Amino acid sequence: MSQEHLAVYEVFVRSARGLDHKHVGSLHAESPEHALMYARDCYIRRSEGVSIWVVEAKNITASQDEDLENFVEPMDDKPYRHATHYVLPDSVNNM
Amino acid sequence: MNVEQQNLFRFLVGLGDDAVVLSHRLSEWCSNGPYLEEDIALSNIALDYIGRARMFYQYAAEIEGKGRTEDDIAYLRDERQFTNLLIHELPINDFAFTMVRQFFVDVYYCEYLKQLCESKDERIAAIAAKAVKESRYHLKRSEPWIRQLSEGTEESRRRIQAALVELENFVGELFIMSDWEKELVEAGIAVDREKLQAGWDQYIQKFLAESDLEFPDSQLQIRGGRDGIHTEHLGHMLSDMQYVQRVYPGLEW
Numbered sequence: 612m613s614q615e616h617l618a619v620y621e622v623f624v625r626s627a628r629g630l631d632h633k634h635v636g637s638l639h640a641e642s643p644e645h646a647l648m649y650a651r652d653c654y655i656r657r658s659e660g661v662s663i664w665v666v667e668a669k670n671i672t673a674s675q676d677e678d679l680e681n682f683v684e685p686m687d688d689k690p691y692r693h694a695t696h697y698v699l700p701d702s703v704n705n706m
Numbered sequence: 707m708n709v710e711q712q713n714l715f716r717f718l719v720g721l722g723d724d725a726v727v728l729s730h731r732l733s734e735w736c737s738n739g740p741y742l743e744e745d746i747a748l749s750n751i752a753l754d755y756i757g758r759a760r761m762f763y764q765y766a767a768e769i770e771g772k773g774r775t776e777d778d779i780a781y782l783r784d785e786r787q788f789t790n791l792l793i794h795e796l797p798i799n800d801f802a803f804t805m806v807r808q809f810f811v812d813v814y815y816c817e818y819l820k821q822l823c824e825s826k827d828e829r830i831a832a833i834a835a836k837a838v839k840e841s842r843y844h845l846k847r848s849e850p851w852i853r854q855l856s857e858g859t860e861e862s863r864r865r866i867q868a869a870l871v872e873l874e875n876f877v878g879e880l881f882i883m884s885d886w887e888k889e890l891v892e893a894g895i896a897v898d899r900e901k902l903q904a905g906w907d908q909y910i911q912k913f914l915a916e917s918d919l920e921f922p923d924s925q926l927q928i929r930g931g932r933d934g935i936h937t938e939h940l941g942h943m944l945s946d947m948q949y950v951q952r953v954y955p956g957l958e959w
Contacts, residue, residue, distance in 0.1 A: 617741065638743050641854065648847055649743040652750045 619668040620646040622653075624660035632664050643667070707770065710893070713886045714827075715769045716789070717896055719779065720932055722762035723790035726780050727940070728811070729755035730947045734798050747847065751808070754840040761833045781951035785934075785941045792931040793876040795940045802865035805851045806873055812845035813909050814880050817902050826894035849913070856917045870914070871922045878927030881906070887932075 617639035623632035635654050640646035646665040655663065674682060690696045707715060732752035739745025763776035793811065798804045819841055822834035855862040881903035883891070890896035914921045930936065950957060 639741060640743060642850075644850065649747055652747040653743060656750055 617641060618646075620650070620665045621668050621671060622646075622650045623664040623666070624650075624654055625662040626660050628661060632662065637668065640665075710889075711769055713890055714895065715766050716886060717890055718762045718766035718769065718830075720789045720791075722759045722766060722776075722779065723788050724794050725755045725759035725762065727788065727790045727943070728794040729753075729759060730943060731794070731796075731798050732804075735804065740801055748804075751840075751844055751847075754837075754844070758833070758837050758840075761836075765829055765833070777951070781948045785936055785944055787934060788936065788940060788944070789932050789934055790940075791876075791879050792928060792937055793873065793880065795931075795937060795943060796873070796876065797939050797943075799869070800865055802855055802862065803869040803872070805848055805855065806866060806869035808844060808848040809852050810873055810877060810910070811880075812841055812848050813906055814902070815841040816845055817905055818897055818899065821897040821902075825896070830895065852913075852919075853917050856919050867919060870919065871924075874922040874924040875926045875928050877906075877924075879929040879931060882927075882929055884932060 618641075619637055620640055620643070621637050622635050624635045625632045638646065638649050638653055640649050643665060646667075647663060650663045650665050654660070686692070729752045732748055732755065735745060735748040736752070737745065739748055759780065760776050763779045767774045767776060767779060793807060796803075796807065816838065819834045819838035823831050823838060825831040825834065852866060855866045857863075881899050883898065883900050887896055888898070891898045911921050928937075
């Protein structure tokens with residue numbers, strides 16, 4: 612059996628109640644149901660998690676490195692976007 | 707051991723043998739799986755069965771009271787002393803065969819272990835309670851695989867149908883009871899496997915009809931496992947499984 616029919620899924624595991632799902636890796640599978648079972652066998656077989664999400668990788672839209680220049684850098688020179696830029700009047704204590 | 711203890715010992719060793727033999731067969735897929743994820747998943751199921759075998763053997767060794775360990779029972783007995791039901795020992799063959807066998811035994815174990823949870827022997831009930839959860843997961847895996855392969859290519863469908871025909875010959879034995887096991891049923895310890903057959907047939911026939919697969923309904927029922935009469939395959943498997951302990955007795959790592 613070859614892998615050509617298999618899709619890549621990204622796996623997210625929540626390690627304990629109250630925490631966020633964290634990306635732990637990826638795997639190949641035939642269907643979302645299979646992906647979930649493989650994720651169980653590959654990533655939480657030593658009880659590392661209480662919940663799993665699998666997402667087919669093609670459904671993730673990701674930022675690209677080459678876009679970094681116009682994507683992130685314009686934020687660097689606008690200190691007024693940070694709360695610390697503003698001087699609070701003394702009467703506003705302990706905000 | 708009195709007669710009751712002898713029956714209980716036989717019963718536990720039989721269940722342990724079923725588990726250890728199937729575990730070894732599944733472990734033969736390790737590094738040979740169709741792709742990495744399925745390889746890991748199958749090996750994981752092999753480990754579930756090893757866990758099961760250990761619990762049954764440990765309890766059997768305690769009942770026997772001769773100082774034997776689970777390892778002695780697994781690695782230092784010969785073919786004729788193994789009493790697994792034959793379906794567990796058949797070679798892995800191709801992936802379709804392996805998955806049809808899993809599907810058949812998963813359906814069987816889901817019901818068998820569910821009923822074994824009611825055993826008056828608390829230790830056995832506890833083992834069954836742990837194992838039935840594993841089997842329910844195993845079935846969640848094996849059933850979609852059969853459907854998928856039957857709907858796949860002409861080749862995958864042909865292989866599934868061939869596996870059904872071959873394995874059906876070994877299904878009848880799952881539901882044959884011997885007198886000593888019936889005594890354990892009367893004592894509230896074991897499960898009457900004869901009564902499981904109708905439910906098993908119904909489940910499998912319904913599933914196969916939905917997948918447009920033929921239920922072979924074999925008239926041939928190959929049996930003998932619980933009496934130590936095996937197919938030609940078990941001896942070869944044991945020579946592999948027991949090799950290290952036979953060549954280096956008592957070796958540990």
